[in-house]
Amino acid sequence: MPKPFSPKVVTANALLEGDVVYLTAGDEWTRHLHEAELLQDEAQASQRLLDAEMRPLEVVGPYLADARASDAGPRPVHFREEFRAAGPSNYNHGKQEEHA
């Protein structure tokens, strides 16, 4: 049995600032994970990643990260994605704070 597909978001770093960004359903890059498009099936996820890879002037290193649905939008699954979404834990310096 193949492993069931777990939901994903497309994420990357912005080319100019390096900020963590996520792809929205409206093809925008957002700094906020909860605004990202949650991709529920594998074919759709692959397609959206390809879309992101076609935008090298905007982002660096796009990839699919596990995420789960919540009332407030997608939430991280792995702790690495939690830190990427929230910023470092030693200072209140996450860029997400700045853009919030």
Next chain:
Amino acid sequence: MYKYNDFDEAFVRERVAQFRAQVQRRIDGALTEDEFKPLRLMNGLYLQLHAYMLRVAVPYGTLNPGQMRQLAMLAERFDRGYGHFTTRQNIQYNWPKLQDVPDMLDALADVEMHAIQTSGNTIRNVTSDHFAGAAADEIEDPRPYAELLRQWSTDHPEFQFLPRKFKIAVTGAPNDRAVVRAHDIGLQIVKNDSGETGFKVIIGGGLGRTPMVGKVIRDFLPKADLLPYVEAIVSVYNLLGRRDNKYKARIKITVHENGLDKITRLVEARFVELRPHFQGADVALLERIAAQFAPPPLPEVGLGAFEQAFDSDPVFRAWVDSNVAEHRVPGHAIVTISLKAHGQTPGDATAEQMRVMADLAEAFGHHELRISHEQNVILPHVARADLYAIHARLRAAGLATANAGLISDIIACPGMDYCALATARSIPVAQQIATRFDALKLEHDIGPLKIKISGCINACGHHHVGHIGILGLDRAGVENYQITLGGTGTEDMVVGDRTGPGFAYDQIVPAIERIIATYLDQREAPEETFLDAYRRLGMAPFKAALYPVEKAHAA
């Protein structure tokens, strides 16, 4: 210290101009990320978890006040008001924007600094003893040799694409403060039986996934042969080192797989070939460099108000006891400025703190500052009579923590708070340990103890050579921390022993507390350090304290 000549100046400026054009081409789309990445890495620019990171070399850890002030300016203008000093005597900026980096590099060039070869499979920043030129136990100042190696290795055409990164450390003292046995090449200045000065050459040391203690390839190398011999080693490694597997590409594996005998034969043969080509130009250059490292005039001075302050002010006394080291000239001292205030990020300094340190070096320290691999800042030459005034100024800037060499003087890599390679966080673990033992008021009672924390197997936090080492890993999607005991990075380097299964993030500080309680309980006297006690007692009592349930089962 070394002053750039016209060639150095032109070379660094040209690199900045090149990089400025490369950045523009990346932004315009003329370069892909795959094409741009090796170019930015050659100039010290990484893309980390949340932002770009610029790693600036502080060659052999030496800075003047003007340079420190420029680092402060960069922190304020292009970062968030601080910089992070690293275990390789570099400084890292965690928040630069891509377009600003060429301006940052130009500002660095203004004060004779750069970020060249702080990344990539090249010879990296040559590190050294942070007490160089000042230590009482030193045979000779190692920094002229480090500078010679810097000039030789910068843009060396044969060594821009080595199998893997290559790190060289030099020390001039028998007490190794530069961890030379954990480097690809470690150089230790020694005297032979006829009283001549030369190098003990050590190769194949390293930490990371496969920690190895370096092996002596030459007991005594005459000083004049330094460059041809080092070139012979790197040249042999360049051909023999594995390029098929990143994890087996460092010279430590090359030496391990081929054996020291074979490597020695190859190196010595290559040395014979290379030596005639140097024709003395290297020796002449070394002489010119060495002249620029002439020690500052340090007249024998009285102690002034020192003794009275030492006797009457317990806060000052505690700081002198832990943070002031013996200088080779009586009446002088070496000051370690702790960047490890309890609860702060190890190695971080704000722009304001950098300026205070620059001012102190100017007013009291013969314009010299050093960055230590233990992530502190050193004033290498101060008069004891000035210590009280220095302490007062440091205290006002939050820089007078009296903890050098103690439990809260922790090395920690950036870990998963910043680093894209990390598997777990390091900084908060260090913060919590420091805060906890400060609250317990046990720090000075525990005495000399080195805790070193890495957030992944690459071991930037030197955990293998910590008296207590902590390694953060990702175990099934959860942060997990392995502990090693008994490591040391000094002249008797030992890789620490693993205690057993790791601990969860919220269990690692209690685990460290159990180790310390065991030490305090079982040491023979307060003079028996943690490391000595561990060597006497072995792992058993610490294991019993760490894993009490298993012990109950065994019984």
